Amino acid sequence: MPRYFFSLRHRPGENGLAVDHEGDELADETLVRAHALHVARETIAKDRMVTIRDWMVCSFEITDEAGRHIMTVPFSEVVSDEDDED
């Protein structure tokens, strides 16, 4: 299965990206967005961090194994995608 990397953008600039070197295996690209939204939803609901005041300004910058940018999924899309099924 292909592996996709979900780096977390929390501030502009080089230091504002938490680079994902490990990734998640997903069958294909159509599942990438749903996975990003699922993780974003869990993060907003449960994860409390000193570093992040507001998860809503964060986004996932998603790349494939070749390092190509696949898509950017803002955490704020969780709100408008309430009935998005994972």
Add this chain to the structure above:
Amino acid sequence: MSPDDFALLQPHLQLVHTELRQTLIAPNEPVKQLFFPETGYVSMVTQGSQGDKVEAALIGWEGIVGASPVLLGTDRTPHHSFVQAPGKMLVIDKSALCAAVDQSPSLHKLLLRYTQVLLVEAVQTAFVNASYQIEVRLARWVVMCHDRVDGDELTMTHDFVAMMLGVQRSSATLAVQALEGLLLIKAKRGRMTVRDRQGLIDLADGGYGLPEAEYARLIEGA
């Protein structure tokens, strides 16, 4: 442990090499063997309905894996204990351990006291998970792992850190970055080096230290 108690156990101990993620105590299955880690350490975790795991306690050279169900008179536990850092461990059959405990009140007391320390540690973890943010929880956990290795290097993926702290991997990566930014650790893929242990303890803000003090009082001071 007194030399007499060790002599009771010694003929029954067998040295084994453990592997990363090897299950030592499976949830809800009869415990057949107990383990004394010499190097490496073990996570005791509980599992949610979605298969998500959260760590309750770490067991290394200071402890024994399987003590709580066996010493407290039951044959199984819902918790899963598996190897988080591979190493050498002394394994003993449950029946041999129970026979030694029946024979020696001092050994029995020592192992019960260790079980109390484990309870204090699990409750402390619940407190820290409920009260502190992820960076602080990571700082405590890194110090706890550091207590159980020789040297300053810890091997762990962010996926694993996330699982142990019960958070998303991206949050674990952010927390690792934050500790690195404070010059407390140095992180490379799959590995961390402790740079400033006291700084980590300070950041852990009292989250670290209570079970460790109880260990010193009940086991080392015994």
